[in-house]
Amino acid sequence: MKLILAAGLLSVLAGPALAGACGTEIDALEPRLTEKGRETIAASSGGKEVASRREAQAEAATERGTSPSALPKGPAPGSAETKATTDVAKAGGGTGVMEARASLNRARELDKKGDEAGCMKAVSDAKEKLDR
Numbered sequence: 001m002k003l004i005l006a007a008g009l010l011s012v013l014a015g016p017a018l019a020g021a022c023g024t025e026i027d028a029l030e031p032r033l034t035e036k037g038r039e040t041i042a043a044s045s046g047g048k049e050v051a052s053r054r055e056a057q058a059e060a061a062t063e064r065g066t067s068p069s070a071l072p073k074g075p076a077p078g079s080a081e082t083k084a085t086t087d088v089a090k091a092g093g094g095t096g097v098m099e100a101r102a103s104l105n106r107a108r109e110l111d112k113k114g115d116e117a118g119c120m121k122a123v124s125d126a127k128e129k130l131d132r
Helices: 002-043 048-064 080-091 093-113 116-130
Strands: none
Touching (some): 002 093, 002 116, 093 116
């Protein structure tokens, strides 16, 4: 009887330590994601239309590996708009941050279900999207 109680107590105490690896990864990634989101919001300020245009140009420039001013109908080289668009690109653009947030939320759900492998994959996906 004592052996069964001891085994039960050990499993209760060990459970959180074993189940916490992905949760720890989620907790470590959350501040990076929040900061990247703040950077993107700050760089995209100027109203919906301006923010949308800057984000679209930033993503297009990143995909092509060029400066926003090199894009067709891009901002003039050296202009404040080019700097703002470049800042959005450096901040990762809104799409990457939103996709990373969605992956991290998926990781949380999988962690709650006890799916460690799925959770770690979702965290990895979030990191990849955040680091783009």
